[in-house]
Amino acid sequence: MTEAHGQRLGQRPQVETTPAIVARALQGLAMKLGTAIAIAMLVLTPAHAVEPFGIATTPSQSDGLITLWRDLQTEVARDEDEITRCRTDTNCGSATAQRLIAIIDEARQYTGRKMIGHLNRGINGAIQSTRAIVPWLAPLAALSQPGDCKSYAIVKYLALGELGIAADDRRLVLLRGASRPNERHLVVLVRDDDRWIILDNQTLTLVDSVAARQYEPLNEFDANGVRDF
Numbered sequence: 001m002t003e004a005h006g007q008r009l010g011q012r013p014q015v016e017t018t019p020a021i022v023a024r025a026l027q028g029l030a031m032k033l034g035t036a037i038a039i040a041m042l043v044l045t046p047a048h049a050v051e052p053f054g055i056a057t058t059p060s061q062s063d064g065l066i067t068l069w070r071d072l073q074t075e076v077a078r079d080e081d082e083i084t085r086c087r088t089d090t091n092c093g094s095a096t097a098q099r100l101i102a103i104i105d106e107a108r109q110y111t112g113r114k115m116i117g118h119l120n121r122g123i124n125g126a127i128q129s130t131r132a133i134v135p136w137l138a139p140l141a142a143l144s145q146p147g148d149c150k151s152y153a154i155v156k157y158l159a160l161g162e163l164g165i166a167a168d169d170r171r172l173v174l175l176r177g178a179s180r181p182n183e184r185h186l187v188v189l190v191r192d193d194d195r196w197i198i199l200d201n202q203t204l205t206l207v208d209s210v211a212a213r214q215y216e217p218l219n220e221f222d223a224n225g226v227r228d229f
Helices: 003-009 018-044 063-088 095-107 112-126 139-143 149-162
Strands: 170-179 184-194 195-199 215-223 225-228
Touching: 003 139, 063 095, 063 139, 063 149, 063 215, 063 225, 095 112, 095 139, 112 149, 112 184, 112 195, 139 149, 149 170, 149 184, 184 215
Parallel strands: none
Antiparallel strands: 170 184, 170 215, 184 195, 215 225
């Protein structure tokens, strides 16, 4: 007896209906589509970074940078006191402090990324750029004269603190650009949720540090000292 005869004499075989076949096919297609979307999201979405640029750091071995940053932190604290005084006394005698307070208060009208963007724009427009060699200056001194990337960065670093950004969520970072490997460029990074955003005097665009492939980070400066990438 053939298998076909056995099926005719015994129980009738189960035959899938057209709706069942279509449903099974659609289920398989949905699974494949879901997998493709998940892969695309992983490819297109920059990785969330615990550290700026997604790179771990180590304590710096540069005595020069450590001393420079320690002295500058003292000057930043002095300028913070000056700004506090000028907020309570409009006749404090520091026009530069009053200018910075106005920039900070304008940005304070917004929240989140918009607040950061307005601060970046305000300070980028407040300092005249120069190609002359400019030393590392205290924030108010940097705001009062033509400057380079260091001037913009240190003013933004203080201003972010005035906006309530915690010390652990803002850092100065010294970079080397891919197009100009012999030059150094100082920017500020601020943590926005779980991303580190670059505030750069060369652009008004806020860029996620993980996506900034044109930069090689060298050193970072924050409340905990100096660290090397």
